[in-house]
Amino acid sequence: MTADFGAELEGQVAIVTGASSGIGAATAEALASRGADVVLAARRVDELEAVEARIEETDGDALVVPTDITEDDDIDNLVETTLGEYDRIDVLVNNAGIMPLAHVAELDRETIETTVDVNLTGLIKLTNAVAPTMMEQESGHIVNLSSVVGRFLQPNSTHYNAAKAGVKMFGDSLRLDLAEAGVHVATIEPGAVDTELLDHIPDEEVRESVEEHVGSMDALAPEDIARTIAFVVTQPPRVDINEVLIRPLDQVQP
Numbered sequence: 001m002t003a004d005f006g007a008e009l010e011g012q013v014a015i016v017t018g019a020s021s022g023i024g025a026a027t028a029e030a031l032a033s034r035g036a037d038v039v040l041a042a043r044r045v046d047e048l049e050a051v052e053a054r055i056e057e058t059d060g061d062a063l064v065v066p067t068d069i070t071e072d073d074d075i076d077n078l079v080e081t082t083l084g085e086y087d088r089i090d091v092l093v094n095n096a097g098i099m100p101l102a103h104v105a106e107l108d109r110e111t112i113e114t115t116v117d118v119n120l121t122g123l124i125k126l127t128n129a130v131a132p133t134m135m136e137q138e139s140g141h142i143v144n145l146s147s148v149v150g151r152f153l154q155p156n157s158t159h160y161n162a163a164k165a166g167v168k169m170f171g172d173s174l175r176l177d178l179a180e181a182g183v184h185v186a187t188i189e190p191g192a193v194d195t196e197l198l199d200h201i202p203d204e205e206v207r208e209s210v211e212e213h214v215g216s217m218d219a220l221a222p223e224d225i226a227r228t229i230a231f232v233v234t235q236p237p238r239v240d241i242n243e244v245l246i247r248p249l250d251q252v253q254p
Contacts (some may be wrong), residue, residue, distance in 0.1 A: 008234040010035030013086040017069055017079065017126065018096035020047035022195035023145065027093055027228035028123075032060035034230060036091065039082045041067035064238040069096045069122030070114070079129045089133045091233050094123040094144045094167075100198045101206050104158045112159050117161035124170055131178065139235040144171045145225075148191040148198075148247060151253035156206045175242060184240045186232045190249030191254070194219040217250040 014031045018024035020042035028038045032055040040048045040062055048064045051080060055062040065081050067074045082089055097119045100111050134140030149157055150164030171187035178185060192214045201207035225246065232241045 007035040007082075009091070012089035012090035013037045013039065014039060014093065014233075015039045015082055015089060015126075015130070016093040016095060017067065017123075018145075019051060019212065020044040022197070023052045023094070023190070023193065023222045023225045024095040026222035027095060027229050028060040028062065029055055029060075030223070030226040030230045031091065031093075031233070032062060033058065034196045034234060036183050037061040037063070037086055039063045039065055039078070041065050041069075041078050042096065070117040070124065073124070075129055078126070079133075083133065088095065088137060089130055089140065089215045090137070091141045092127065092130050092143070093229060094126060094142070096122065097145060097162055097197070099155045099159060099200045099211065100237050101201045103156050103206070106203065107159060115159045116166075117162050119160070119190065120166045120170070120247070123167060127170075127174065128159075128224075131183070135178065135181045139237070140183045141186070142171075142178070142183065143186045143188060143229055143232060144174075146187050148189050148245065148251075148254050149252050150187060151245065155254045156203070156209075171182045172242075175240070179240070182223065182237070184233075184235075186241050187243045188228060188232070189243070189245045190220060190225050191251045192217060192219045193222060193225060195222055213253075217248045220246065220248050 014030045014036040015026050019028045019040040027077055028040055033036045040051055045066050052062040052064050065078050067078045144167050146167040148166040149161050151169045155160055168187050175185040208244050
């Protein structure tokens, strides 16, 4: 028996991190449109509430849980609040990320630490907190957002390349631990996407170079990645889409 199109996630609960804007917001709305109850996690409460309002305007269900993915207490509160409200977790979209690109010689240690904490360490910690629930349910989808630069290198990105490559390796390893429990794991590797990530680049020269590169092509929209994630988590239980590399048609370099 299959679910009706547009209601494939009816009765399921999804946590989306970085849900205040960009790919996270678009993904939350896409999952809600397919019937999921969506937990919106990010630091910016006003933006989360705006996403919540858009979901509820279309008769969806959303719950705002302010979360800093680098704080252990926030991670625990996110999971506990979700289980307290819905008593299950079916989808985890690890989307929270920052991209403060700079030459390795120009980096300060705080930027290095924050880049790894947000893009990789927080992702691992939240997954660690959610995995027991999915294993007990014997079902679930964990979707990790890596990047094309986790596979293909670009300059001024040593710390970011390393963090995103770590996400890819973590996802591959995670599947070995969770497949027998019926939990699906996917890594999404977007190329150039038109989001506010570019605003995170502190070095003006580097930022202008990246903006020129992205502006030279018909960049992906956040909704393109959201549709991809929705496709991944609405497959039959026997299907496990492990990895999706998605780039603009005219992006021929990382």
